[in-house]
Amino acid sequence: MYAQMVQSEATEEDPAKLGEFQAKIDADIKIEPKDWMPQGYRKTLIRQIGQHAHSEIVGQLPEANWITRAPTLERKAILLAKVQDEAGHGLYLYCAAETLGVSRDEITEMLLDGRMKYSSIFNYPTLTWADVGAVGWLVDGAAIMNQVPLQRTSYGPYSRAMIRICKEESFHQRQGYDAIRKMAEGTAEQRRMAQDALNRFWYPSLMMFGPSDKDSVHSAQSMAWKIKMNTNDELRQKFVDQTVPQAEYLGLTIPDPQLKWNEDRGHYDFSEPDWAEFFDVIKGNGPCNVDRLAARNKAWDDGQWVRDGLLAHAKKKRAGKVAAE
């Protein structure tokens, strides 16, 4: 998902303590920063929350690409507000990660030099205005699927960040659906753009949930720790079931000839995304990986003098205050 393929860390610790810890989790008692926790739990969470935070931050780029070119002032204000929310989501999550003992700069640098990942979805470009609608509808839609159950995750600060984020996500998805609906109900050319956006974002959205369960080796430990609440395939199925009627309402076609309602299962059958493409994008070879990381690195480097300047100013003010006392 926003955190795809997060490896669970093995844990070697006092079995009695581990037992107590697991009993707490099984009883749905939240783990808080000062509580004892296995090293593996801590490391896996830093990786997962960090990857989630990085995704919120990098995820601003494809949408920000259209802020200055939004078709109306109203759409521009809406998109600006949406992207601003994503920055906030990144900050809530970085703070949650920091409670686990990693510093903000450390975790940022791990994104910038490629040691940490962000969701594969943000390595695809937004080529037209219809893509902005598709991103809100499909990408935020898929994110919500994953984030709603994570509100119940075992780590207190993560759970509370998720609760805040989920409150804001409904606006994101609805503005996206509203935008693409305008296109789908518009001229022939606008319809074509809406369909084209769906065609390009459908499979990358399905990839957001991570590899198929049969290839997802790290799930069991994370599920026992309740830092992963559902399997990848469960969430992917839920997303497809929810999204198909929404596409039908727009008169758009899901780009999957195998897509079919399965009466017996009570779910849609659908084609898996191209997993070779997914692993390739994760490795850094997606259409926008290089641009995204370059943009984040530039923002970080260009901001250095601002961070330094404000800190120097604060120090000076503090010194002045001490002298006056």
Next chain:
Amino acid sequence: MKNEWPLWEVFIRGQHGMSHRHVGSLHAPDAEMAIKNARDVYTRRNEGVSIWVVEANNISASSPSDKGPLYEPSESKVYRHPTFFDIPDDVGAM
């Protein structure tokens, strides 16, 4: 020189999973005593599972007279609320 104990603001986590919430304040000579006192003053009926104390003079607060400039700008951003967008009933909850 005054020899008064400093004021501490007290925050209690009422239940597992919830945020700490401000419940009040008290005087104490140091943080350790402040937590002990907070236990006695604010959690006599099982009101909490965790206590935070912060020395009151370490808290910076926004000024009440800034209320307008701080919060009015968000009043005009009606589109930040999901209900701003009409979503057809047929497509399910969103």
